[in-house]
Amino acid sequence: MEQKRTLRVFLAVSLLCALANAYPQYQAVIPNGSSVPNPCNTSQIAQGVGHINFQGTGPLNPFGEDFKAAGKQWTTDLCDMDSDGDGRSNGVELGDPECVWSQGETPARTTDLSHPGFDEATVSC
Numbered sequence: 001m002e003q004k005r006t007l008r009v010f011l012a013v014s015l016l017c018a019l020a021n022a023y024p025q026y027q028a029v030i031p032n033g034s035s036v037p038n039p040c041n042t043s044q045i046a047q048g049v050g051h052i053n054f055q056g057t058g059p060l061n062p063f064g065e066d067f068k069a070a071g072k073q074w075t076t077d078l079c080d081m082d083s084d085g086d087g088r089s090n091g092v093e094l095g096d097p098e099c100v101w102s103q104g105e106t107p108a109r110t111t112d113l114s115h116p117g118f119d120e121a122t123v124s125c
């Protein structure tokens with residue numbers, strides 16, 4: 001009896017964790033995908049870079065829409081785009097200014113990152 005209860009609690013917690021981090025596998029598909037600062041609190045990481053909600057759920061932001069249109073892959077075209085219209089390409093924001101990064105590699109830059117889906121100067125938090 002106690003084991004069934006423990007299993008139920010474990011499954012519920014697992015489901016909540018899965019929902020909170022909707023698609024963490026996409027973090028590995030873009031450069032520095034697990035290190036993009038939350039534009040509303042740069043001491044935190046944006047868990048869902050492609051979503052309006054920084055935790056990674058719900059509607060997509062402009063970068064998420066472009067990522068989806070690119071087949072959910074990091075392409076040269078996606079890298080060159082300026083999804084959030086802040087004057088910096090997605091590649092510059094994510095540390096791949098030359099658009100040469102491939103999955104599994106260390107990006108050219110791993111610091112001074114910014115969010116490709118929100119213009120930090122105008123985002124409302």
Ligand SMILES: [Ca+2]
Nearest residue numbers: 082084086088
């Ligand atoms: Ca941009």
